Amino acid sequence: MSFGSEKEITEYYKNYAERVGFGVKKISSKKGDEGKMYFTLACSRARKYVSRPKNMLEPNPITQTQCKARLNACISLDGTTKIKSVFFEHNHDLSPGKARYFRSNKNIGAQMKRRLELNDQAGINVSRNFRSFVVEADGYENLTFGEKDCRNYIDKVRRLRLGTGDAEAIQNYFVRMQKQNSQFYYVMDVDDESRLQNVFWADARCRVAYEYFGEVITFDTTYLTNKYDMPFAPFVGVNHHGQSMLLGCALLSNEDTETFTWLFKTWLECMHGSSPNAIITDQDRAMKNAIEIVFPKARHRWCxxxxxxxxxxxxxxxxxxxxxxxxxxxxxxxxxxxxxxxxxxxxxxxxxxxxxxxxxxxxxxxxxxWVPAYVRDTFWAGMSTTQRSESMNSFFDGYVSSKTTLKQFVEQYDNALKDKIEKENIADFRSFNTVISCISHFGFEFQFQKAFTNAKFQEFQLEIASMMYCHACFNRLEGLDSIFYVTESKKVYDTMKDIVLMVFFNEKDFVLKCTCCLFEFKGILCRHILCVLKLIGKTDFVPSNYILARWRKDIKRRYTLIKCGFDNLAGKTELQRVGKACDAFYEFASTRINSDDDLVKVMKLIQNMKIELPCNETSPRIVEEDCSTQNQATILDPKLARSKGRPPSKRKTSIVDQIVKKKLAQKKTKKRNQSSKNIQVQEEGQCTSRGQEIEDEVFYISQLGDRIGTQESIQVNKAYTKYFSVNISM
Structure with a gap:
């Protein structure tokens, strides 16, 4: 029997093996004296296995049984392949129902590979990908691969896409992004051994956004994002919707004054030397020292x-x-x-x-x-804690974990940032396309309705609604200032409490100030000032200086025109072509194939097109273009700082969290101990009896497997001669 190529005969034998119930592997290949190539395809359980376990008490499982079933073939000088001999008999049971688990029978199709790669780029994990394949195939038994095969494929693709070393990979990644946009900024700090210590980067969009929202930032380093335990240190601001926005970020190897000083100087240089007016951090002495060195004029507040x-x-x-x-x-x-x-x-x-x-x-x-009475006279854009940074960190939770490598992190960071920007675009659209109705007849509410974004207007409406809990009265006149007392009824726990505040009003210059300092702190007029305006009949409008530009929706901000992410990947054009073809065929198959006859016609057309169009052996794959340069220094991966054991959580835990966790664990242990009081355990002879139990269990399972295999082998024996009912040339 002749075949056109080695690949053709291999596929033929694999198909036979899958029907019969065994795996196939190539065990030998040699060139004969006459120039012909001889090779052997054998059962996957051929040859003898020599077990060399590291622990003699934990021997490795054995699959080889020296099975003699095989196919010997010869490739002639003209390329044709002929079967020389076939041995059918196996010395083990066969199982067609389990044939899909053999490595030779596993195959991930081109369309499946494409979906795996694209979903991996989008941050969708392999488990969720595989579950979608199972649902689509209507069961595991209809798939030709398993979840582990998907993981192996994705790991291979990642190595091809981002290189092998973490430090080298992110260096090439940053070079590529800077090549796409020269305003992309990054700095990699290495030690004397050329090993990566710290890395900082900021894309062009966030550098321009800093011009609008950079007067107040929060900075936090309590988020662990990768297998090196390098904390993710984001610089976070607030946009015109009150949403957190990234203004640069870093991965750090240390959290000392020297490292923070390096980072703050790098970030300041990135932002063209423009220092923020206010910074919020946690109570960290190293941060405090670095801020005093780099940002001496900035107001520093603790969370x-x-x-x-x-x-x-x-x-x-x-x-x-x-x-x-x-x-x-x-x-x-x-x-x-x-x-x-x-x-x-x-x-x-x-x-x-x-x-x-x-x-x-x-x-x-x-x-x-940290005391509000001391810091509320400074503009903080409504932020009093580093929870802005923490909310930004939680935003990355769906993309990174404590096992994430650096090269995976920079890739998923780009995806997370795009998602964040899309949320801002949606908020922009809603503020542009929808109007929130006024809840009062005050003219200043209509004024803010036209100017503020929807989110900020709703915050202003909350102050209007809270006027019902306030009572204002005139107290005295000091120079040009009229002083009003405003009593607010405030609910504290289950009781109502009256708080008295003072509002100063200069009618000549229309200057308003309240001791709660909400406008100075947040940029929104407080309920106490609004209550005074109602008392004196000044509700038609407020001066424009009380409508901050940073909360306005009618300002065109330059950073919104800058694209986020630099995904000009080699192979993208090919992927787009394949994607369009798949979409078109899916639409065609869903609407036009209504019977088996229709399916036969379509399959014939596809076969004809296969003959007409040349075959591309390699499916399109997402890979990075080579942006490395010869003069680019090699940077080594960071040192592993994590101790043995389970990877740490992404959030550093405080002592309070540790205490709570310990109490819960003790409670669970106590409950288990109480439930186990009635369980009687025979201590004497426990080791030997348990060993016998394990042997019995292993024997039972092996016998069960043999019985299953034997039952299926009844039908297998009939398949030998049916599949190979041909004359074999010797």
């Missing part, structure tokens, strides 16, 4: 949420813990002036004898960095 979160840790064992916690909360959040805060703080210290508490001493010395 209030992180500080208040430490109260259970610092006072949990105190006999008056609940009272101290409630009082400290009231002092921090309800003190609107510095003098008020000082008085109430001193009373608390005296009342509970906390003069020797070192934590409170340190906080009091640095009160200008």
């Amino acid at each position: 209030l949420w992180h500080l208040m979160k430490k109260i259970p840790e610092k006072f949990g064992s105190h006999s008056d813990y609940e009272s101290i916690k409630t009082l400290l909360h009231d002092i921090v959040y309800d003190s609107f002036t510095k003098s008020d805060f000082m008085t109430r703080w001193e009373n608390m210290i005296e009342c509970y004898k906390l003069q020797d508490n070192e934590w409170l001493k340190g906080l009091f010395v640095e009160r200008h960095r």
